[in-house]
Amino acid sequence: MSGVAQRSGVRRWRGGRRGERPMVPKAEFTSYYGKPVLNPPVWEAREIAGYFFLGGLAGGSSLLAAGADLTGRPGLARTAKTGALAAGLVSVVALVHDLGRPARFFNMMRVFKVTSPMSVGSWLLGGYLPAAGVAAVCALTGRLPRVGATATAGAALLGPGVAAYTAVLIGDTAVPAWHDGYPEMPFVFAGSAAMAAGGLGLLAARSDESEPARNLALAGQVMEMLAFERMTHRIGMIAEPYHSGRGGAYIRAGQVLGAIGATGAALSGTPLVPAGVPRRVVAAVSGAALMAASAATRFGVFHAGMASARDPKYTLVPQRERLAKRGSAHAVPPA
Template sequence: MSTSDVTKQGIRGERPGRDARVGAGLRRRKRRGERPMVPDAEFTSYYGKPIINRPTWEARDIAGYFFLGGLAGAGSVLAAGAHFTGRPAAARALKISSTVAVAGSAAALIHDLGRPERFYNMLRVLRPTSPMSVGSWLLGAYGPAAGAAAVLDVTGLFPRLGRSATVGAALLGPALATYTAVLAANTAVPAWHDGYREMPFVFAGSALVAASGLALAAAPPAETAPVRTAALLGTAVETAAMTLMERRLGMVAEPYKKGRAGRLLRAAKVLSVAGAVGGAALGGRSRTAAVASGAALLAASACTRFGVFYAGLASADDPKYTVVPQRERMFSRRAPGSGEEGD
């Protein structure tokens, strides 16, 4: 008999070894020392194209926009502190630098947009759900406040209005220094999007490093004691946030450690530590040491912003940084106990 039949008495003509084995071979556990017969999959796409579109932003414009915005925002916070604690030279230097930096930041953004009227068009409507819209309005509000604070400080006119402008710029400064992190994390670029938790702290620490460096380089050493402390704080915040982000992202953090981005970020760590420690140890006694430490801190902040920018581009170019995390999230949702198992 070549077939089997199911009768009331049971299975007639059953052939041993022919039973279906449900799930056999699906999740074969790899034994120790066993060599896989099938090589690991390579994540590619049609015609070698990336899975997501690479950002068309230019590094000079957008990474420069990130850096200058952070310098301006943190600078206004430090300027207000210097103004109200009797450090006029430091306050004036920070107010002027913040005004110049925000002007450069806006110019870089407008240059990236292609036509100046596009920036104006973004101010026609405020969309709270759009980081770019909120950022444009933030620039539009912060710029006049920072400019008025600097001009009134230099001319000595309307001191009360100057104090109000200083306070207004300081209140808007933290948002200006960090909203670009939200802007980057709002994209589909894996290295930026997946780092949304820590990225604002990285940018805040980097901004404080830059502003502290400028104050060290431009102000007399006698007025820079709080700035030297701020440099240490900014370095600690930036380093800790970057370390936590790389640890949490796992494989997606690879672009932050390799290639141009890796070199820039390693340089940023060395320069920020050297500048902060040098400024704390020698910046109050030697003008030369203060200038050198300030320059190192400014360079460190610029390296951080450009390093983050290039890491995002590298993660967009390689499909695995998009595919692997998606698959891991999908499998974790299907895992037993997740409440989303398939039938």
Template sequence: MIEPDETRGAEAARDAVTGERAGRRRRRRGRGEQPMVPDAAFSSYYGRPVLNEPTWRALDIAGYLYLGGLAGASSLLAAGAEATGRPALGRPAKLGAAGAISLSLAALVHDLGRPARFLNMLRVFKPTSPMSVGSWLLAGYAPLTVAAAAADVAGRYRLPGSAATAAAAVLGPAVATYTAVLVADTAVPSWHEGYRELPFVFAGSGATAAAGLALVAAPVGEAGPARRMAVLGAALELGAFQVMKRRMGLAAEPFEQGRAHRLLRVAEVLTSGGAALAALSGRPRDRRSAAVAGAALLGGSAALRFAVFHAGVASARDPKYTVVPQRERLRARSADG
């Protein structure tokens, strides 16, 4: 809500011309004319925000976003390792997928308050709801990862274990990216405006995290697929994020401010540096370099998810990120009409 300057008096406020008419009148009077009303200051009725700020806990929800990406990409890596005869790479990938999705579910339930609330989301299946689809996806994916990891550790039930690994790999890409659809389906400006590229950003981020875990835990001789995944994932994550910011316009501004900006800089440094070091760590004696590269990739992926979370909260807090794009869309429609 734009309030007139109270010092000008009620009569001046009543007679002042605002909007496009005011702009045309000021242009006719010349450049030296002082405006009759002050510049717009965005606020809302009774000081209340235009959007309700997300009340999610950063550690729970940003952690949920991060761990889901790590789990989904690790399932793909585990299936590839099993298909190419790399058991020392497949085991940490399977364990990573099972552990990450378990922790992701724990973070989600902790934010919801009690497990019954998650179970209530499974009472119906609504294809048009990302939350409903995601809940069923997690309910089917998590047992598969646990079964695959348990069979590998036990060294028994290889056929059921291989089937569980393959099924988890089929669901893995959806698990790694559905959270991007979930947050973009909200009214939060810095999440919603990135709906086209955000799934690709999360896919790349999940790939770098899974590759990082494998580089830390697997022998260098079997970690070739993880090194390639690190390079490709970093290119996808960083490239898609830059495209997203350019397309978002004003809604990208929270990514360049405050905590989100600092986290993004950390993510860029760790992800690009980790991918470069991973590409150079293919020699058997480069075990330490591979571990450092893996740790950097894990940290960079986490920093990106927390940056996205904090940027969204900041954009919901400031009404201009909601009001200005709406006005621009209205002007565009009027011009087209």
């Protein structure tokens, strides 16, 4: 046998240079009998990712409605209030459908626990939906304006929490792509909610009242983009499911739709709209694109988290890196 055998491997001549072939195969991050290290949440994408999106749309729309009232835009206010109520109701239907029985939703409200995102979120919804409902009914009927104004203020106060609490909820799980992104995820969800609410305003409100919706949508798009980029850059390899597979496809679609929608929204408020194209059409198309972008982001985050829970690599590698750092920090220097 040519070469020199050593404990770490066998040296061979390769291209005029001595190389070394390790005897130990490269490590593969597999689990016992191929089972995941974590049990992925038993959530259905349509219900829970849809719940994330609709809750964000509802909360953002209530904030937009309050701004429209303050600036004297009744048409935009009615659109936002109606959209907030509809999105809020459908989001609860989706949540209850995933839970299996309505009683399970009410059971979550038996105790208020500040340290439980699910408990806090349930109480937020319990207070938000009646306020959003009263605000929408008063706006549509034109009756009890003071009651409607109070309800609008209450819904706007609770709206940001409704829009972003689901980010805290998934960050409190052991799912790697969600848990490790917990500092930035609320900003991703809040930006996505603002983008969706602004998109609804652009889609449904008159052009002469859509400026607050346009500003909210553009601000939300920038917030979501910056927070998402910061999150994926910071968490390193755990961000891989956000760039590959089903989750990555949704995220890329959301980024493209968001860029298209933001460009159209910005143009709809300037004289730069191409000749012969109604500005109202540009605003509506961009609003629909922004809403679709927000939904795609929520579905992308959902599927990326599920993928990271199924692959043991995203659990084992960070654990070993943390153990190595902890060991080096406590290592005793040689005398």
